Amino acid sequence: MRTVFGTAVLGISMMLGAGALMGQSASSPAPAQSAKARQLARGRYLATIGACNDCHSPKLEGLTPDPKRAFSGRPQTTMAPSENPKEIHASLDLTAWAGPWGVSYGANLTPDPETGLKKRYTEASFIKTLRTGKKPEGEDLLPPMPWILYKVMPDADLKALYAYLQTIPAINNNVKNAAPPAPAPAKR
Numbered sequence: 273m274r275t276v277f278g279t280a281v282l283g284i285s286m287m288l289g290a291g292a293l294m295g296q297s298a299s300s301p302a303p304a305q306s307a308k309a310r311q312l313a314r315g316r317y318l319a320t321i322g323a324c325n326d327c328h329s330p331k332l333e334g335l336t337p338d339p340k341r342a343f344s345g346r347p348q349t350t351m352a353p354s355e356n357p358k359e360i361h362a363s364l365d366l367t368a369w370a371g372p373w374g375v376s377y378g379a380n381l382t383p384d385p386e387t388g389l390k391k392r393y394t395e396a397s398f399i400k401t402l403r404t405g406k407k408p409e410g411e412d413l414l415p416p417m418p419w420i421l422y423k424v425m426p427d428a429d430l431k432a433l434y435a436y437l438q439t440i441p442a443i444n445n446n447v448k449n450a451a452p453p454a455p456a457p458a459k460r
């Protein structure tokens with residue numbers, strides 16, 4: 273009986289040991305940095321599938337984001353599209369938009385201290401903006417920024433997204449402020 277019990281305990285501890293080893297090799301060889309690395313990988317993934325590049329990155333050809341200027345916002349060379357109060361118009365690189373709300377430009381999301389997210393955002397205000405659709409100064413976050421879709425992200429995902437955006441290269445690019453709709457032509 274004693275031997276059977278002993279063997280069973282040994283068997284279980286061997287299984288546990290094997291499980292622990294397998295667990296270790298399946299995740300990361302350096303567990304100390306893995307929590308941060310996992311968070312950044314998650315943030316990168318969310319920024320990718322969240323399509324932030326579509327509106328926040330200059331493009332190479334067609335709609336391929338330029339990796340050298342990733343997330344740096346509407347480039348100076350992109351002109352505002354034409355306005356028609358009944359339609360939404362976009363520039364060919366999708367960084368400048370016009371609609372019933374006026375003209376809006378994809379913001380610089382890089383950690384540049386003068387022109388990027390870092391200037392006005394902290395992790396907490398980033399989360400608040402994506403949840404409430406209000407910029408830190410209290411202004412509305414204009415379309416087509418789809419915050420209404422992003423607000424369902426749990427805190428951990430929004431934190432991961434913010435953390436990832438802090439690690440990308442800072443690019444100095446002052447994006448034009450949004451403008452209200454052009455006044456309707458005067459009636460005679």
Ligand code: HEC
Nearest residue numbers: 322323324327376377378379407412413414415416417450
């Ligand atoms: C369909 C286009 C579009 C997509 C996709 C998009 N954005 Fe935006 N975003 C915009 C526009 C346009 C603005 C500027 C709005 C304004 O001026 O009020 C903006 C503004 C922002 C702002 C506020 C910047 C500021 O200066 O206060 C943040 C933060 C932001 N976007 C983050 C993101 C993140 C993160 C993603 C991806 C998860 C994303 N956006 C995806 C179009 C988009």
